[in-house]
Amino acid sequence: MSTSQGALRLGIDLGGTKIAGIILDGEDAVRVERRVDTPRGDYRATVAAIAALVDALEQEAGVRGLPLGLGSPGSVVADTGRIRNANSQCLNGQPLPADLKTALGREVRIANDANCLALSEAHDGAAADAGCVFGIILGTGVGGGVVVDGQVLTGRNRLAGEWGHISLPWPTSAEFRQPPRCWCGLASCLEAWLSGPAMSADHVRRGGHELAAHDIVARAEDGERLAGATLRAWLQRVARALAMVVNLLDPDAIVVGGGLSQIRWLYSEVPKIWAEHVFASAIDTPLRAALHGDASGVRGAARLWPISAPEIDTR
Numbered sequence: 001m002s003t004s005q006g007a008l009r010l011g012i013d014l015g016g017t018k019i020a021g022i023i024l025d026g027e028d029a030v031r032v033e034r035r036v037d038t039p040r041g042d043y044r045a046t047v048a049a050i051a052a053l054v055d056a057l058e059q060e061a062g063v064r065g066l067p068l069g070l071g072s073p074g075s076v077v078a079d080t081g082r083i084r085n086a087n088s089q090c091l092n093g094q095p096l097p098a099d100l101k102t103a104l105g106r107e108v109r110i111a112n113d114a115n116c117l118a119l120s121e122a123h124d125g126a127a128a129d130a131g132c133v134f135g136i137i138l139g140t141g142v143g144g145g146v147v148v149d150g151q152v153l154t155g156r157n158r159l160a161g162e163w164g165h166i167s168l169p170w171p172t173s174a175e176f177r178q179p180p181r182c183w184c185g186l187a188s189c190l191e192a193w194l195s196g197p198a199m200s201a202d203h204v205r206r207g208g209h210e211l212a213a214h215d216i217v218a219r220a221e222d223g224e225r226l227a228g229a230t231l232r233a234w235l236q237r238v239a240r241a242l243a244m245v246v247n248l249l250d251p252d253a254i255v256v257g258g259g260l261s262q263i264r265w266l267y268s269e270v271p272k273i274w275a276e277h278v279f280a281s282a283i284d285t286p287l288r289a290a291l292h293g294d295a296s297g298v299r300g301a302a303r304l305w306p307i308s309a310p311e312i313d314t315r
């Protein structure tokens with residue numbers, strides 16, 4: 001065997017609908033991977049499902065007790081060890097790191113899912129050539145994460161990159177008059193404008209039928225006028241929300257993950273629109289889809305522990 005257990009790392013990505021698990025070897029190749037459904041709205045069952053998934057992955061790989069990283073919505077509060085700000089709201093207030101340690105008999109490193117995406121893409125993905133990477137997730141939820149020189153930027157209050165709960169910048173008068181409420185208690189958060197459910201809600205506000213985001217995009221591409229207007233408004237909002245990031249952080253690359261990252265118009269249209277809002281006459285920031293797609297979060301989670309030195313038999 002070319003790679004010892006010392007270089008193997010296990011990553012778990014806790015999503016709203018799926019929990020993905022992966023074991024990566026020292027060359028970043030996938031040893032084993034599995035997915036299970038997330039027990040929605042049930043914290044105890046979620047902890048049990050993560051523990052069972054870790055067990056199954058290690059059994060399949062024939063190893064035990066691997067370093068384990070977990071990508072989760074929200075973040076862990078430093079002094080209480082409890083989760084906050086998760087859009088999977090059953091996690092909020094729960095001592096997830098301690099409960100996983102009890103269930104799995106090891107320390108688990110936990111990072112925000114968008115941080116894991118940015119870490120993965122900065123390492124060997126769509127932003128592998130970039131020093132400062134802003135990663136965003138556009139899906140059921142919306143989030144952001146910052147990686148600088150290969151390290152996640154967590155920030156003093158572990159809030160760095162919390163893009164999803166910033167107010168939509170440069171609102172139109174209609175947006176200003178009728179800001180959508182966000183689950184977090186604020187109004188007009190980027191998550192409330194840019195998530196898949198937010199696009200669906202916007203389409204209904206325009207008088208359209210209740211449709212999933214990918215159906216709206218398909219209808220827009222078929223030339224349906226109302227769906228086209230909904231898609232254009234969404235692209236406009238993404239562009240303004242990212243122009244703000246360029247002005248504040250000026251990252252070397254912006255990488256997009258989550259279900260809505262498959263909307264190809266993002267990459268052709270948003271850079272044309274953001275030029276109207278950035279504080280420069282021209283910018284050349286690359287906006288790219290995550291190279292590892294759905295697997296980016298789980299690959300980044302596996303990287304939350306550094307690779308230990310290979311076990312070399314010196315006898």
Ligand SMILES: [Zn+2]
Nearest residue numbers: 165182184189
């Ligand atoms: Zn919010």
